[in-house]
Amino acid sequence: MLLHKYSDIAFIGKTLFLDENNRKNRFRKMELRQLKYFLKAKELLNFTEAARALNISQSTLSQxxxxxxxxxxxxLFNRIGKRITLTEAGDLFSGYALQSINKANxxxxxxxDLKNLNTGKIVIGVIYSMRILFAKTLIEFANQHPNIKIQVVFGTTKDLLEKLNLHQFDFILTFNEKANNAQLKYQTLLKSNMVLVTSKKSPLAQKINISLNEVAGLPLALPFGGYSTIHFIExxxxxxxxxxxxxxxINDIPTLFELVKTGHWHTILSDTSVNDEAVVGIPIVGENMRRTIMIISLGEAYEKKAVAEFYKMLTNV
Structure with a gap:
């Protein structure tokens, strides 16, 4: 591990008398522990006292x-009886050894800091339908962890999945009823009802629910192209x-809302998308009118603590 083996210590060789071919292989074996032992012996110029200070046996230190x-x-040392002194190489090497220890620390x-959420960055992809619920979590997380940098990209399910597979996101939030990619990790977040979004001044606004047959006869303005919603509706x-x-x-949800507000058109969206006082969402009747919103991440990727914390907040919302 990085914290136990200083794998990048090869630069120390600038001051040493090793040929280039052997140097790299030899330095990979070097341990931070050995550097600490060396620096303590250099400080005290006495193996017995250095071993005592390090709480190890003198034989271990010498070895x-x-x-x-x-x-x-x-x-690195001249050994004269029980006395030791630094060689020229030991003196030159000590500066680099100290740098190595300091860098490791x-x-x-x-x-x-990363473990305690005092630093770091997370990148999240979100479908437009989740923007309202997601914004609540985003605000809460940012307030609690102001030192974590957050980058959010809104997009269609297709675009977000492509970018996730290119390792551009820590995770994405999207509709995905078919969790069939073995390379990805799926966590169900919530179930969302599909609703007919209509103006509050529409005669339909008072309905408790509506059938798909009724919806088919209405003038509709729907999401476009890459939106998984349009494929689901079709x-x-x-x-x-x-x-x-x-x-x-139309490939813009706010524009769809503006059209719906006129009362001349209607749209179909997830109920998580509806948060406008001028429109209402009427549940569409049918067993298949519920969709699954998932947290999707790369299966083998290391899960940052900040990401795990964000998951927790999302599930609470």
Missing amino acids: QIKQLEDELNVP EGLLLLQ ESFRQKNLTPNICME
């Missing part, structure tokens, strides 16, 4: 420093052998 010298192929502090009508009266297809 580890000898192993370090063997790997570097150069003596900085890395530990950074990882600790399939629902097809299964009932219905031909809907689709007047317009």
